[in-house]
Amino acid sequence: MDSIMLIGLVAGALTTSSSIPQVVRIIKTKSAKDVSGLFFIMMGAGMSLWLIYGIIRSDTAIILWNAVSLMFCMAILGLKKLYG
């Protein structure tokens, strides 16, 4: 694995795992009032396109992290629906 790939993988790991504290916070406080649903809808749409972009460019880092981020994004939207 070359260093550029490593930077991409670490970058993606950070942006992807950043969703975890937001998921935990909503579950703990059972409140998502301040969280913008539109933020995550647009983020999810963008991640889907980044996924297509990564597939076309066979860029592993972009494919992997946008696929995982998309799942977190949908989880947060589900929690937003649940807790409002």
Added chain:
Amino acid sequence: MDSIMLIGLVAGALTTSSSIPQVVRIIKTKSAKDVSGLFFIMMGAGMSLWLIYGIIRSDTAIILWNAVSLMFCMAILGLKKLYG
């Protein structure tokens, strides 16, 4: 501009502009209690690495959108500090 570049630019435009409704929401409600600060700290760190990744790979879409997203990220962290 080829179609792949276009996909990357639209993907980035979506993920970047997704921060706008979150910024507007915090300013309107003057509340960021439900928004996880750690989410945006980790997101900002990841975007900084994506920026380095894009520069090394001379990938315009990645460079442009992560630079802009980084600014939104810092704006939201500033608002989080202001409104708690």
